[in-house]
Amino acid sequence: MVRSTEDDSRRFPAASWHARRCEGERYCDLFVSAASASTHDDERSQFASMASRALEALEKQGLSPFNIVCGWIRLAKTPAWDWRKTLADMFGASGPLPITALLQPPAVPNRYCEMQLHATRSARQSGVWHGNVAAPAAATVLRHGARHLRLMSITPRRGLPAEASLADLAYDMFAQAGHALSARGLAFADVSRTWIYVQDIERNYEALNRARHRYFAEQKLARLPASTGIGGVLPGAPVPVAMDLYAIAGNEAVRVEAVAPGAMGEASVYGSAFARGSRIIEPGRTTLYVSGTASVDAAGGIVAPGDIDGQLVRMFANVRALLGGSGMEPHHVLTATAYLKQASFRKAYANAASAAGLPDDVPSTVVVADICRPEWLCEIELVAARAA
Numbered sequence: 001m002v003r004s005t006e007d008d009s010r011r012f013p014a015a016s017w018h019a020r021r022c023e024g025e026r027y028c029d030l031f032v033s034a035a036s037a038s039t040h041d042d043e044r045s046q047f048a049s050m051a052s053r054a055l056e057a058l059e060k061q062g063l064s065p066f067n068i069v070c071g072w073i074r075l076a077k078t079p080a081w082d083w084r085k086t087l088a089d090m091f092g093a094s095g096p097l098p099i100t101a102l103l104q105p106p107a108v109p110n111r112y113c114e115m116q117l118h119a120t121r122s123a124r125q126s127g128v129w130h131g132n133v134a135a136p137a138a139a140t141v142l143r144h145g146a147r148h149l150r151l152m153s154i155t156p157r158r159g160l161p162a163e164a165s166l167a168d169l170a171y172d173m174f175a176q177a178g179h180a181l182s183a184r185g186l187a188f189a190d191v192s193r194t195w196i197y198v199q200d201i202e203r204n205y206e207a208l209n210r211a212r213h214r215y216f217a218e219q220k221l222a223r224l225p226a227s228t229g230i231g232g233v234l235p236g237a238p239v240p241v242a243m244d245l246y247a248i249a250g251n252e253a254v255r256v257e258a259v260a261p262g263a264m265g266e267a268s269v270y271g272s273a274f275a276r277g278s279r280i281i282e283p284g285r286t287t288l289y290v291s292g293t294a295s296v297d298a299a300g301g302i303v304a305p306g307d308i309d310g311q312l313v314r315m316f317a318n319v320r321a322l323l324g325g326s327g328m329e330p331h332h333v334l335t336a337t338a339y340l341k342q343a344s345f346r347k348a349y350a351n352a353a354s355a356a357g358l359p360d361d362v363p364s365t366v367v368v369a370d371i372c373r374p375e376w377l378c379e380i381e382l383v384a385a386r387a388a
Helices: 043-060 083-091 166-183 201-219 308-325 343-355
Strands: 017-024 027-035 068-075 099-103 113-122 128-130 137-143 146-154 191-198 226-231 241-249 255-258 277-282 285-293 333-340 364-368 378-387
Touching: 017 043, 017 285, 017 333, 027 043, 027 333, 043 083, 043 113, 068 083, 068 128, 068 137, 068 146, 068 241, 068 364, 083 099, 099 146, 113 128, 113 137, 113 333, 113 364, 146 166, 166 191, 166 201, 166 241, 191 201, 191 277, 201 226, 226 333, 226 378, 285 308, 308 343, 308 378, 333 343, 343 364
Parallel strands: 068 099, 191 226, 226 285, 333 364
Antiparallel strands: 017 027, 027 113, 068 113, 128 137, 137 146, 146 241, 191 241, 255 277, 277 285, 285 378, 333 378
16 A cells, blocks of 8 residues: 655745756856745746746856756646746746746645756857757757757647547657757767656556657667656647657767666666666766666566555665766765655655765755556656766
8 A cells, every 4th residue: 555654744945946066177067956935925926936046046156047958847737827938038038948847746735836957057158059949949058079959848740630649649759859850960869868748658658658669760779868758748738748858969079878777677678768877978077867767676567566665765776776887876966856656755755865865955856747657656867977
């Protein structure tokens, strides 16, 4: 039986934003999480407060919204106002920012929204180029001669037949991503990380996998990207599947590797075409993007079914093994996103994260979302880095 671990007396933390920097040769990366200063305000006020805290975090670290390369806003429900325009006005941005909003309610009671940002500053202050079209929003960074591209909020084409299956819609989404990459001089073989959001994922995950297998086979991918496939939809968008991605056009100094799966085994062996993580190696630094990781064994089986505490222990053990395979520890983590089946698991997650050694000040977001199999109660993804 699933145990409830909600602690209604747990107070909102004093800090409404966290930030971690990762310095490199002539550049720095900044990861930020931000939330409203109060959970008692109305939805629009919470959104404005969250954006204000994110802006404060950027400015205190010497960066601005023009340094943002990607970001996510998790919402409890679809806003009644234009969130993109509201955010652009607050951030002083004239065009679309590379930020995806998702209906994935924050696990903290009465909280309407949370935000995570990744910003970069290079020796060339104009080093981040934002795309000039709303879908998909894009950002490009040149570093060590390699081109880093983010494409956000990729969806299937509008106007597809109403009877199109989820598999057909997902395939079209991958094809649209491929076209967007090609238009910028890259290919899907350059993709290091994807985030895929699926409506009713417990029912539709198999169809997503069919489409992904088909498209990846056509592209003849030699290296699978890291990935998170999770329950969620874009607010106000009439599509049941969407995707963000991170691609790198590398060179001799910058390369991407799929990480060894550790104790979990390769996901592709039991039908899911993604790597457990992607390791980006560049001068002075190695960065690890850990895929969505659950309580899974080497055969793809669920460890501790029905037991949130047991699943959290195994989930973090799997994460630590992936970190260790790249010479990292939990203190190397720069940002994390946790997905819980129920908001009542929030305290259990916090206790497990602390026991696993994840620092309290890591910029992170904990949201409520369905995971690809109904028996899984929790999942986590993260980014970590260490100096070479």
